[in-house]
Amino acid sequence: MPGITYEDFLDLEYDPADSDLVCAFRVEPAADMSMEAAASRVASESSNGTWAELQVEGSVTDLSATAFAIDGDEIRVAYPEELFEPGSMAQVLSCIAGNIMGMKAVERIRLLDCEWPEPLATSFPGPGFGTSVRTEIFDAPNRPITATVPKPKVGLSTEQHAGVGYDAWVGGIDLLKDDENLTDQSFNPFHDRLTESLDARDRAEEETGERKSYLVNVTADANTMLERADAVAAAGGEYVMVDVITTGWAAVQTVRERCAELGLAIHAHRAMHAAFDRVPSHGVSMRVLAQIARLCGADQLHTGTADLGKLENEDTVGINEWLYADLYGLNDVLPTASGGLHPGLVPELIERCGTNICVQAGGGVHGHPDGTAAGAKALRQSIDATVEGIPLEEYAEDYPELAVAIEKWGTETPR
Secondary structure (H helix, E strand, O other): OOEEOHHHHEOOOOOOOOOOEEEEEEEEEOOOOOHHHHHHHHHHHOOOOOOOOEEOOOOOHHHOOEEEEEEOOEEEEEEOHHHOOOOOHHHHHHHHOOHHHHOOOEEEEEEEEEEOOHHHHOOOOOOOOHHHHHHHOOOOOOOOEEEEOOOOOOOOOHHHHHHHHHHHHHHOOOEEEOOOOOOOEOOEOHHHHHHHHHHHHHHHHHHHOOOOEEEOEOOOOHHHHHHHHHHHHHHOOOEEEEEHHHHOHHHHHHHHHHHHHHOOEEEEEOOOOHHHHOOOOOEEOHHHHHHHHHHHOOOEEEOOOOOOOOOOOOOHHHHHHHHHOOOOOOOOOEEEEOOOOOHHHHHHHHHHHOOOOEEEOOHHHHOOOOOHHHHHHHHHHHHHHHHOOOOHHHHOOOOHHHHHHHHHHOOOOOO
């Protein structure tokens, strides 16, 4: 009876089937390992192999992953579709980003990219709205939508929070957004904040004649998130916000199912992503995290500022292009640019990322010398000027809020 060994998981002549999930990894083998040996162990450990030679009756190799390409420090591994439970992102990731991240056979390993086959991809729901929020929720077909987080992001009372939201909305902001660590604390309870903020939203809509909305953070255990989603719908909200990585993808899928019933969009905050993607030689790339978010149903996702803001970025433009691209008919995702943005950076941001985005500025709105409403006006003015093809300095001659913002921040990137 022939045994199954690591060598059985390496075949550089293999041609992946259309139904295979193909993953690209960057691998630094352990000191005593060749790249071929490391690649075979990656394919083995992430499918149905083990360290000992196995004597198995019958064939199980049709369920084995195959390392089929080696190019420098990058390898490609094909996984047969039968390895995966349809619609279970937790199970998929346990294969392709599980034990292999800690194997002694590799010094470092990074999941760079995935090519999702149609049967597996369409077993997930994808976004309910995607980029259509710009027209289905707002009337913004020709410009980026805008968002802001009250600052300081925690510590404001409910009354203060709603007041900041009102000022931002009447200044021209589309979306008030909770930050990632504001959920249901005693100084600003969830249900009070939801009610008072939406009341302020209604007043702002009446005053401005524009649609406004609120990204209220429902992050919690899965059952509580469902209860909070129900409360948002009952109160007349259009969105929930979820810290998708800290809650876990299974919980996100559960929330997506409820939001489909309620007609709510999901804004995905990526807090904790850098624990997976910041070190270039190890972990899981933001590109893959974005793919997972789309499959699981996020309508909006933070993808960076194309190196213009305060945070480390990883191929924002390329990630955004993947989020827009066709994926077997699943809806696309609206990328959110956030982290250190202000009006002076808007022209370059739109030059790099286009208008089919959400632009979120916190300090770049509330740090305006004349306050939140003026900061919101300045951000909106910078977007309007850019979309109309007018230089900011020229546009600012007629808009004092923008002129003050440019005088304060110029076009410098904060750190």
